Amino acid sequence: EDQVTQSPEALRLQEGESSSLNCSYTVSGLRGLFWYRQDPGKGPEFLFTLYSAGEEKEKERLKATLTKKESFLHITAPKPEDSATYLCAVRSLNNDMRFGAGTRLTVKP
Amino acid sequence: NAGVTQTPKFQVLKTGQSMTLQCAQDMNHEYMSWYRQDPGMGLRLIHYSVGAGITDQGEVPNGYNVSRSTTEDFPLRLLSAAPSQTSVYFCASRATVAGANVLTFGAGSRLTVL
Numbered sequence: 001e002d003q004v005t006q007s008p009e010a011l012r013l014q015e016g017e018s019s020s021l022n023c024s025y026t027v028s029g030l031r032g033l034f035w036y037r038q039d040p041g042k043g044p045e046f047l048f049t050l051y052s053a054g055e056e057k058e059k060e061r062l063k064a065t066l067t068k069k070e071s072f073l074h075i076t077a078p079k080p081e082d083s084a085t086y087l088c089a090v091r092s093l094n095n096d097m098r099f100g101a102g103t104r105l106t107v108k109p
Numbered sequence: 110n111a112g113v114t115q116t117p118k119f120q121v122l123k124t125g126q127s128m129t130l131q132c133a134q135d136m137n138h139e140y141m142s143w144y145r146q147d148p149g150m151g152l153r154l155i156h157y158s159v160g161a162g163i164t165d166q167g168e169v170p171n172g173y174n175v176s177r178s179t180t181e182d183f184p185l186r187l188l189s190a191a192p193s194q195t196s197v198y199f200c201a202s203r204a205t206v207a208g209a210n211v212l213t214f215g216a217g218s219r220l221t222v223l
Contacts (some may be wrong), residue, residue, distance in 0.1 A: 004151060009149075031210075032210050034165070034210070034211070036210075041200050041216070041217070042216055042217070043113075043201075043214030043215050043216050043217050044152075044199070044212075044214050045214070046211045046212070046213070048142050049210055049211065086151070087151070089151075089152075090212065096152065096154075097154065099144075099151030099152040099153075100151050101149055101150055102151070
């Protein structure tokens with residue numbers, strides 16, 4: 001069965017303190033790995049899609065990378081407005097989408 | 110651009126009551142789906158539809174019904190609510206053209222069953 005595990009569950013950073021979030025996955029044929037951002041009381045908002053090992057995508061202070069077994073979301077010099085829950089999801093060959101439980105990021109000023 | 114609209118935003122039910130969560134999208138997406146989100150767990154797929162008149166079960170379908178009479182609307186029905194259905198529900202849609210992978214989510218409906 002496809003599985004997605006995100007770590008840590010929660011992460012507290014000082015403003016400017018860079019770090020990484022991890023998404024480990026097992027999937028029967030990867031058709032895409034997705035990162036979403038979710039703010040309290042709102043629906044997930046799409047950030048990135050990665051398709052193959054070695055691929056990287058960047059958006060402002062965020063960079064997502066992908067290997068054959070995990071993905072990292074690197075946050076460089078975060079700001080308080082980066083505080084949110086970050087969700088990882090994988091799509092398998094049968095088009096099923098499996099989500100991780102998320103990492104709740106808090107950035108203190 | 111409304112995107113995906115869900116109503117109501119909040120609802121409290123008593124055990125055994127029925128209700129319908131509404132979902133509408135204005136992007137002409139063929140694919141629509143319902144997820145539930147519980148603390149410490151990832152989003153779990155309840156039901157999905159690949160077009161008007163076509164629906165199928167996801168990972169956790171028991172206790173829920175859906176129908177898809179139009180491209181725009183995809184309501185989720187709880188026929189006899191149970192406390193285990195207390196959750197936040199999200200509707201999502203996407204196109205089904207080649208290369209279209211991204212789900213667009215609604216803002217969610219928080220349901221409490223007493």
